[in-house]
Structure formats: structure tokens, C-alpha cells
Amino acid sequence: MKVSMLDLVAQYAKIKEEIDRAIAEVIESGQFILGPQVKALEQEMASYCQCPYAVGVASGTDALHLALRACGVGKGDGVITSPFTFIATAEAISYIGAIPIFLDIDKDTFNLDPNQVEDFLKGRLKSPGWTSRRRPKAILPVHLYGRSADMRALMEIASQYDLKVIEDCAQAIGAEHGGQKVGSFGQAGCFSFFPTKNLGGYGDGGMVTTQDAQLAEKLKILRQHGSRTRYYHEELGFNSRLDEIQAAILRVKLRHLDAWTEGRRRIADLYRRELQDGGVVVPLDDPQGRHVYNQFTLRVPRRDALQIFLKEREIATMIYYPVSLHQQKVYRDLGYGDGNLPRSELAAREVISVPVHPELAPEQVAFVADTIRSFLGKR
Numbered sequence: 326m327k328v329s330m331l332d333l334v335a336q337y338a339k340i341k342e343e344i345d346r347a348i349a350e351v352i353e354s355g356q357f358i359l360g361p362q363v364k365a366l367e368q369e370m371a372s373y374c375q376c377p378y379a380v381g382v383a384s385g386t387d388a389l390h391l392a393l394r395a396c397g398v399g400k401g402d403g404v405i406t407s408p409f410t411f412i413a414t415a416e417a418i419s420y421i422g423a424i425p426i427f428l429d430i431d432k433d434t435f436n437l438d439p440n441q442v443e444d445f446l447k448g449r450l451k452s453p454g455w456t457s458r459r460r461p462k463a464i465l466p467v468h469l470y471g472r473s474a475d476m477r478a479l480m481e482i483a484s485q486y487d488l489k490v491i492e493d494c495a496q497a498i499g500a501e502h503g504g505q506k507v508g509s510f511g512q513a514g515c516f517s518f519f520p521t522k523n524l525g526g527y528g529d530g531g532m533v534t535t536q537d538a539q540l541a542e543k544l545k546i547l548r549q550h551g552s553r554t555r556y557y558h559e560e561l562g563f564n565s566r567l568d569e570i571q572a573a574i575l576r577v578k579l580r581h582l583d584a585w586t587e588g589r590r591r592i593a594d595l596y597r598r599e600l601q602d603g604g605v606v607v608p609l610d611d612p613q614g615r616h617v618y619n620q621f622t623l624r625v626p627r628r629d630a631l632q633i634f635l636k637e638r639e640i641a642t643m644i645y646y647p648v649s650l651h652q653q654k655v656y657r658d659l660g661y662g663d664g665n666l667p668r669s670e671l672a673a674r675e676v677i678s679v680p681v682h683p684e685l686a687p688e689q690v691a692f693v694a695d696t697i698r699s700f701l702g703k704r
């Protein structure tokens with residue numbers, strides 16, 4: 326039985342008529358960039374994320390980059406973030422000349438640990454990457470794998486130290502913390518519509534959600550060459566627009582998102598039941614919120630051997646992420662060394678994500694779990 330990480334072809338087969346109609350309508354309209362579909366998706370995303378405003382952009386990376394810029398983060402500013410994430414989180418900080426301050430993660434949730442943030446801001450913890458005496462400007466938490474970071478604690482710290490909060494929601498659309506949707510806590514929530522995300526387009530795309538009308542306006546200017554009125558340019562901007570075909574596809578998919586998320590949550594429960602008798606650490610459901618399982622990520626000491634074992638039995642897996650960002654070559658200049666952020670480093674050695682997409686059949690989930698158990702000698 327072959328099990329793939331994703332099955333977007335099977336997903337398409339289920340919604341083919343709706344998708345084909347939506348794409349055809351855009352083509353027949355002759356309007357391809359920033360038109361009525363983008364505007365409608367922005368309204369629907371804003372409402373879905375419990376925010377008054379949402380601004381479509383070209384990718385999740387651009388959402389982060391433009392949100393930081395629009396929040397006034399700039400050259401030399403410190404931005405506290407997780408080192409255990411996709412590179413785009415830190416790249417966005419670096420694009421604007423700011424400096425990522427990597428602090429360690431919580432070992433159970435894989436998300437930025439608020440205690441580390443507090444210790445750092447109180448001066449009880451040093452970070453090799455930030456020697457300045459200035460207070461950092463922002464926190465950029467990542468809701469990794471679809472589980473919200475501890476936003477209550479992080480928002481409290483941010484308010485105490487007057488820091489902006491830009492949320493990386495790329496993997497977590499629809500996730501909640503204390504009944505509140507991610508992307509509605511900080512100044513800005515940044516989403517990716519990369520095809521592997523829970524709400525994925527048929528190409529690149531992204532969105533920023535915000536409570537702040539001025540910030541939304543600023544983002545609209547930045548995404549369109551620094552221009553409010555065509556051919557009048559107030560500031561240096563970018564070409565970062567969401568296209569109509571992607572927006573039309575995403576509007577169709579958004580209508581199915583909650584059902585798909587419930588499918589992911591059911592599969593996660595099934596895995597948890599099947600794998601509860603030890604040997605691997607399974608991710609806990611979030612007792613304070615709604616985990617949306619963009620990934621179902623196990624921890625296992627003999628991770629590489631398990632990956633080979635599963636591959637030989639045609640079960641796909643992925644390692645998100647094999648190297649913590651503070652140990653990446655691109656960030657060598659920041660001066661972090663091995664052992665600086667031990668929980669992130671250990672996670673990079675132990676994590677393995679197994680298929681959790683909603684098109685999986687229960688027999689496939691049972692097969693994956695059974696194969697893992699047989700690797701562990703626990704069948």
C-alpha cells in the first residue's frame with residue numbers, strides 16, 4: 326500500500342467541477358491581477374480569521390516581509406523568533422536589514438518558548454546574535470505544524486515590553502488559541518497559500534490579516550510598487566500581488582477548509598491511539614486551542630533509520646526541519662554555535678512527519694502506524 330505525503334490530485338477530483346468553473350470564470354472575465362476575486366477572498370479570509378482586514382500578496386514569504394516593513398521594523402532592529410521553522414521566517418527579517426534573535430523552543434509544542442523570551446528580555450539569557458543594548462522591536466512567533474504558539478503568554482510579554490507581534494501563520498490557517506484564531510493576536514498575521522498548506526493554491530500566494538486599517542492600507546501600497554494611485558509612487562514598493570486565478574481557487578477551497586481540517590484532526594487522533602504504547606513521541610493535541618495538523622510530527626531517536634524503513638515500504642515522510650536556522654550556513658555570521666539552542670537542535674535530529682492529509686483512508690493510517698510499530702519492535 327503506497328502512502329504519499331499529500332494527494333492533491335485526489336483532492337482536486339472531489340472538487341473538480343467547482344474549481345474548473347471558478348478558473349473558467351476568471352479567464353472569461355479577462356481580469357487576472359488584483360480584481361474582484363482577490364477582493365472577495367480578502368473579505369472571506371478576514372472574516373474566517375476574525376480580523377477586519379486582509380491583504381493578498383504573492384507568497385507567505387512576502388506576507389512576512391511586507392508585514393514587518395509595514396509595522397516599521399527596519400535596519401538594525403532585533404526580531405525575536407524561533408530557530409525551528411522554515412527559512413522564510415528568518416529571511417523576511419533579514420530582507421529588511423533587521424536581525425533575527427533566535428531563542429529556543431518548547432520541547433513538546435516545537436514553538437517559541439515564552440519563558441526564553443521573558444528571560445532574554447529580562448537580561449537573564451544572552452543571545453549570541455544580539456549584542457546590542459537596545460530593546461528588540463518585535464516578536465515573530467511561528468505556529469509550527471498547525472499548532473498555535475502560546476499567544477496568551479507572548480502577547481502579555483509583548484505588551485509589557487512594547488514589542489510588535491507579527492505571527493507566522495503559514496502552517497496554521499484555522500488554528501486557535503483560547504478560542505481565538507491565529508493571525509488575530511498580533512499586529513499582523515501572515516499566511517501562505519503554497520500548495521502543501523492546509524489552504525493551498527495551484528501556485529504561490531499569501532495574505533496578511535490585521536486589525537489595523539492603516540496597516541492594511543500600507544500593505545496595499547507596498548504590494549503594488551509603493552503606489553496608491555496608478556503611476557504615482559509614494560515610496561519604494563514591490564510587485565507582490567495575488568492573482569485572480571489563485572484567489573478564485575482559494576475561495577472554492579476555503580469553503581471546504583473546516584471539513585478538511587476535521588479530517589486531519591481525526592487522522593491525528595487515530596495515529597495517537599495506534600502509537601500510544603511508546604517508542605515514539607506523538608504530538609499532543611492542543612489543550613488550549615485547535616491544532617490543525619498541517620503536519621503530524623513524531624519524535625524518535627533513530628529517526629533516519631525509521632525514515633528508510635518507511636520508504637522501503639512505500640510510505641512517504643518528510644523531515645521538517647533537518648537543520649535549525651541558527652546552525653544554517655546563511656546565518657553563520659550571527660555567531661551561534663552548536664549547543665546554543667539545544668532543544669531546537671535535538672528536534673532537528675529527532676523529528677519525522679508522517680502523512681496526515683484528509684484524503685488518507687483509515688486503512689492507510691493503520692498501515693503507517695503498524696509499520697512504525699514494527700520498526701520499533703512493538704507489533
Ligand SMILES: Cc1ncc(COP(=O)(O)O)c(C=O)c1O
Pocket residue numbers: 384385386387410411413414467493495496516517518519529530531
Ligand atoms: C513557517 C513558514 N513560514 C513561511 C513560509 C513561506 O511561505 P511561502 O512558501 O508561501 O513563501 C512557509 C512555507 O513555505 C512556512 O512553512
